[in-house]
Amino acid sequence: MHILLVEDDHDVASYIASGLKERGHIVEWQSDGKEALVRASCEVYDLIVLDRMLPSVDGLKIVNVLRATDDRTPVLLLSALSDVDERVKGLQAGADDYLSKPFAMSELLARVEALARRGSVSATSEQTVLRFADLEINLIAHTAQRSSMRIDLTQREFRFLEYLVRNAGRVVTRSMLLENLWDYNFDPQTNVIDQHVSRLRTKLESGGRSRLIHTLRGVGYIVRQ
Amino acid sequence: MTGYLLKSLSVRLTILYAGTFCLSVTLLGTAYYWISVHQPRLAIRGLADRDFVAMQAIDETSGRAALIDALRAREQGAGGRDHFFALVGRDGRTIVANLPSWPSRQESRWLEVEADTFVEGEEIDHYAILRDGTLKDGARLLTAWDADEVLAREEQLRAASLWLIGGTIFLGICGALLMTAAITKRLDAINRAALMVMDGDLSQRVPIKGTGDDFDRLAGTLNVMLSRIEMLFEAVRRVSDSAAHELRTPLTRLIGHLDRVDLDMLGSEPRKSSLFAAMQEAERLNRILDATLRISRVEGRRYEARIKSVDLAVLAEDVYDYYRPEADRRSIAINVSSQGDAAIDGDADLLFQALSNLVYNAIKFGHSQGRVTILSGTDPNGTFLSVCDDGPGLTSGEADYVTERFFRGAAGRNAGGDGLGLSLVAAIADWHRCDLEFVNSAPGLVVTLRWT
Numbered sequence: 001m002h003i004l005l006v007e008d009d010h011d012v013a014s015y016i017a018s019g020l021k022e023r024g025h026i027v028e029w030q031s032d033g034k035e036a037l038v039r040a041s042c043e044v045y046d047l048i049v050l051d052r053m054l055p056s057v058d059g060l061k062i063v064n065v066l067r068a069t070d071d072r073t074p075v076l077l078l079s080a081l082s083d084v085d086e087r088v089k090g091l092q093a094g095a096d097d098y099l100s101k102p103f104a105m106s107e108l109l110a111r112v113e114a115l116a117r118r119g120s121v122s123a124t125s126e127q128t129v130l131r132f133a134d135l136e137i138n139l140i141a142h143t144a145q146r147s148s149m150r151i152d153l154t155q156r157e158f159r160f161l162e163y164l165v166r167n168a169g170r171v172v173t174r175s176m177l178l179e180n181l182w183d184y185n186f187d188p189q190t191n192v193i194d195q196h197v198s199r200l201r202t203k204l205e206s207g208g209r210s211r212l213i214h215t216l217r218g219v220g221y222i223v224r225q
Numbered sequence: 226m227t228g229y230l231l232k233s234l235s236v237r238l239t240i241l242y243a244g245t246f247c248l249s250v251t252l253l254g255t256a257y258y259w260i261s262v263h264q265p266r267l268a269i270r271g272l273a274d275r276d277f278v279a280m281q282a283i284d285e286t287s288g289r290a291a292l293i294d295a296l297r298a299r300e301q302g303a304g305g306r307d308h309f310f311a312l313v314g315r316d317g318r319t320i321v322a323n324l325p326s327w328p329s330r331q332e333s334r335w336l337e338v339e340a341d342t343f344v345e346g347e348e349i350d351h352y353a354i355l356r357d358g359t360l361k362d363g364a365r366l367l368t369a370w371d372a373d374e375v376l377a378r379e380e381q382l383r384a385a386s387l388w389l390i391g392g393t394i395f396l397g398i399c400g401a402l403l404m405t406a407a408i409t410k411r412l413d414a415i416n417r418a419a420l421m422v423m424d425g426d427l428s429q430r431v432p433i434k435g436t437g438d439d440f441d442r443l444a445g446t447l448n449v450m451l452s453r454i455e456m457l458f459e460a461v462r463r464v465s466d467s468a469a470h471e472l473r474t475p476l477t478r479l480i481g482h483l484d485r486v487d488l489d490m491l492g493s494e495p496r497k498s499s500l501f502a503a504m505q506e507a508e509r510l511n512r513i514l515d516a517t518l519r520i521s522r523v524e525g526r527r528y529e530a531r532i533k534s535v536d537l538a539v540l541a542e543d544v545y546d547y548y549r550p551e552a553d554r555r556s557i558a559i560n561v562s563s564q565g566d567a568a569i570d571g572d573a574d575l576l577f578q579a580l581s582n583l584v585y586n587a588i589k590f591g592h593s594q595g596r597v598t599i600l601s602g603t604d605p606n607g608t609f610l611s612v613c614d615d616g617p618g619l620t621s622g623e624a625d626y627v628t629e630r631f632f633r634g635a636a637g638r639n640a641g642g643d644g645l646g647l648s649l650v651a652a653i654a655d656w657h658r659c660d661l662e663f664v665n666s667a668p669g670l671v672v673t674l675r676w677t
Contacts, residue, residue, distance in 0.1 A: 009474075015481045080473055082515045083522055084574050085529040102477030102511055104504075105484040156546050182547065184577035187515060192585075195550035218501050 001025045001046040001116055006036040006062070007078065008054050012101070016049065016078075019105040020112065033057030037065060045073055047115055049108075052079030052090065060093040067094035074115040078103075084185040106219040110171040117170065132168045133225050135204070135212060137161060151203050156181070160200055164213060164223045173220035197221060234412075235405045242401035243394070250393040258382060265375040266354065270335060273356040276308060276368035284360050296321050309340050309353055309369040315362065324353075327367055331357050337376065340369060352376045411440040415447065425526030427455040462525070469518050476514070480507050509643070516645040520630065523575065523652040530572035530656070537567035537576075537601035537610045544580045545599060548588060556594045559584070564602030567610065569676050571657050576610075579653040582646040583612040583672050589640050590616035590670075611673035618665040627663065650674075 003020055007013040008031045017027045028045075030036040033054035040048060040062075048066075052059040063075050074097075077090045082100035090098040096118065097111050130137040134147045142158055144151045153161065163180055164172060174193045179185070201213050214222050276299075284292040296310050300323050311322035317329075325341050340353040353369035360366050414432050421429040430451060431444035483504045491497050522528045538561075545561045552559045580599070587597040591614040598613040616636065619627060623634040628651035631644040654661040654674055662673045 011474075012477060015478075019485075083519050083528065084578075085531075088531065088574075089529070100515075102473055102480045104480050154546075182543070182577075183573075184543070185574045186578040186581060187512070187519070188581070192547060192551045195554055199550045199553070217497075218504055 001112075002044070003027050003112070004036065004040060004043070004045045004048045005029045006033065006048065006054065006059070007031065007051040009051075012051075015105070016108065019109060020049075023109055025112075033059070033062055037062055040066060040071065040073070041069065047112060048073055048075045049112070050075055050077055050095070052077055052081060052086075060090065060095075063090075063094045074118065076108075076111055076115055084187075087185055104219075106171065106216075107173050107175065110173045110176060110220060113170050114167060114172070114176065117167070130162065130165050132165050132223060133210075133212065135165065137165055146204065146209055149207070153200075153203065157196075157200050157203070160196060161204075164221065168223040171216060171220050171222050176220070235409045238405045238408065239398070239401040242404055243397035246397035246400060247393050250389070250397075254386070254389060258379075262375060262379045262382060266372065266379075269354045269370045269372045269375060270356070272308070272370045273354055273368050276310070276370070277356045277358055277366060280310070280366060280368065281358070281360060284366075289362075289364075293321050307371045309355075309367075309371075311365075311367040313365040313367075315364055320364070322367075324355075324367060324369060327355065327357075331359065331365060334358065337372065338369070340371070415440075415444065418447075418451075422451060422454075425524075427451070427458055458525075462521075465521060466518075469514055472510075472514055476507060476511055480504070480511070483507060513643050513645065516643065516649060517630065520645065520649050520652045523649070523656050526656065528572075528575070528656070530575065532570055532572060534568050535571045535573045535576055537569065537608070538563040540573070540576055540580060541599040541601050541610065544577065544584050547581065548584050551585075552588050552597065555588060555591075557588055557591050558596045559588075560596060560598045562598070562600055564600065564604065567601040567603055567608050569608055569657070569659075575653045575656060579650045579674065580610065580612070582650050586646060586672075587612050587614035587616070587670075589642070590614060590636050592616065607675050607677040609673050609675045611671055613666065613669060613671045615669040618668065618670040619663055624663050628661070 003025050005013060005017055005020070005027050007016065007029070010031070013029055013031065017029055020027045028039070028043075030039055033056045036050075036054075037057065050059045050062060054062075059077055059079070063077070066073065066075065075095045077095040077098045078101060079086060079090065079098065080101045087098045087100070096115055099108060099111055128138065128140050130139065135144065136146075137144045137158075139162065142155075144153055144158065144161060159181055160177070163177065174188075174191070177193050177196075178188055197213060197215075201211070204212055210225070212223055212225070214224060216222055280292055280295060283295050293312065296312060299308065299310065309324040311324040311327055312320040313322075314320050325339070327338060328336065334357060336355040336357055338353055338355050340351040342349050342351055350373075351371055352373050354372040355367055355369040357365070357367050411434075418429045418431040430448045433441050433444045433448070435441065483500065486500055488497060488500075491500060519528075541561050541563070545559050548559065584597065584599060591597055595615045597615075599611070600613065601610045602608070619634060626632045627634065628647050630648045632647075633642065633644040650672075651661055657674075657676070660673075660675045660677065662671075662675060664671045664673070
């Protein structure tokens with residue numbers, strides 16, 4: 001992917017850039033907001049990783065300008081302002097995701113990949129049935145089955161599974177699950193998410209069926225065979 | 226109610242002003258009456274008394290005939306219309322008189338009577354002050370002086386006094402209300418500014434009228450004080466914000482470095498475990514930093530909330546939904562129930578956070594196989610949201626400190642946690658202007674958010 005990274009702190013920028021490059025992305029780094037805006041409007045990027053607080057222009061302003069010119073390039077906002085209201089402000093400005101500093105590289109990479117996918121799969125979001133291996137999820141009837149055996153799920157568990165399967169093959173972090181499955185922006189303080197996953201897993205894997213949701217220690221979860 | 230009214234400065238001022246005003250007018254009126262009516266009346270009494278004493282002396286020294294002559298001479302003399310007399314014998318027959326009428330029997334020493342005179346057939350109204358006395362032999366002598374002017378003035382004053390009293394009270398109350406309103410207006414302005422400062426808007430100032438009066442001076446002093454407080458707050462905020470930022474940068478790097486360690490190079494499982502433990506500690510540091518900053522933002526009302534109607538029953542269901550797997554793991558049953566409608570205006574994210582912290586505490590401190598109840602509703606005391614557990618509750622000493630940052634009670638020290646959960650709940654409760662109550666229910670603890 002061709003990624004524009006806008007970050008004024010050299011250390012943080014090189015940390016992010018090296019992480020992204022290791023994953024095979026092409027990274028172009030800009031430390032100045034105005035310059036970044038110029039680059040973003042004349043070049044086509046797959047994704048923009050944008051720091052919220054820049055010396056010349058506010059990151060939110062940049063998102064505003066991009067969206068005003070109908071530029072739909074996915075934007076991941078990075079910010080040291082971690083509070084919920086700041087996150088809401090960032091998303092309202094038109095950013096696609098918001099990640100507060102400090103963050104683990106794995107978290108950033110997971111989000112970058114989720115955003116990149118969001119851009120490419122929007123056409124298939126009208127699907128009514130999601131399939132992965134022997135798992136089948138009917139989005140209309142709100143039912144799930146494995147090898148034609150129906151799995152009883154609560155509303156929340158269904159959404160949980162849907163989200164994981166939509167991101168099959170990609171890392172999903174705890175905070176991504178939290179942000180996408182609860183309508184509230186809050187600080188969970190605990191690893192309650194792990195309990196949700198283990199419950200879901202129990203239901204999916206009962207009767208000796210193979211593991212679908214895998215734990216990536218210190219990172220999150222991934223759905224794979 | 227009476228106690229409250231008397232405590233209110235405006236009521237006290239109104240009463241004081243109206244009272245002083247009425248008292249002043251009463252004193253002035255009395256003085257005028259004294260000078261213009263009472264004193265002249267005394268002077269006229271003096272004249273009538275002087276006549277009586279003189280005539281009595283004549284009667285005693287020169288006999289009755291001389292008295293009758295003297296009385297007749299007075300009647301003929303100059304100023305005959307100013308003074309009057311009557312001499313009545315012991316048998317009740319009039320001996321000599323120029324008074325048109327008088328009481329048939331002696332009633333009191335002093336009388337005020339009509340003493341009309343006729344000049345060429347025309348009646349002239351007169352009022353006189355009359356000295357009624359008895360001579361040595363029992364005959365009755367009445368001497369009187371014309372008091373027309375004085376008595377007429379008294380009559381006028383009497384008639385006017387009704388209007389005067391009414392007018393005085395009316396003006397007194399009006400003046401008092403106007404004055405009190407002026408003072409109350411200034412006090413209210415100060416009060417409003419102070420309340421807004423209490424609400425967290427430290428930039429509020431007391432308005433200054435520019436007249437340089439006492440209130441302007443008070444407002445000026447308060448404003449200097451507020452500026453100073455704002456400056457100090459700002460300084461504290463800057464220090465804590467920059468401390469947080471200064472801590473964030475090394476923390477970002479620390480997490481970055483830990484993140485870049487190649488797991489495959491570590492080899493043995495204990496090494497990997499150490500790495501994950503280090504990572505978890507770094508994340509915990511980050512969480513503490515976030516929570517501290519968040520509490521001070523909510524406390525300082527710098528958090529930009531999105532106010533909307535929040536149904537507490539729905540919120541309770543969502544929190545239950547979130548914690549159910551964790552509660553199941555600890556074999557704790559969560560029971561959600563509602564008593565009537567419980568909608569309030571608030572920030573759903575903050576309220577979810579508060580309830581989430583309370584429920585998490587209840588699960589953490591509750592007994593295994595125990596029960597946690599989330600109750601929402603409205604009762605005569607207002608709308609409430611409460612979380613009830615069957616844990617150890619709070620000791621009496623702890624209740625006062627549980628909402629302080631980093632405080633952990635006897636039970637909390639063993640259960641882990643950073644001691645910030647309830648501080649955030651308290652800040653959120655304060656933000657929503659609702660009460661936060663902790664009540665031991667033996668066994669267990671009931672924590673209630675209440676909107677009154």
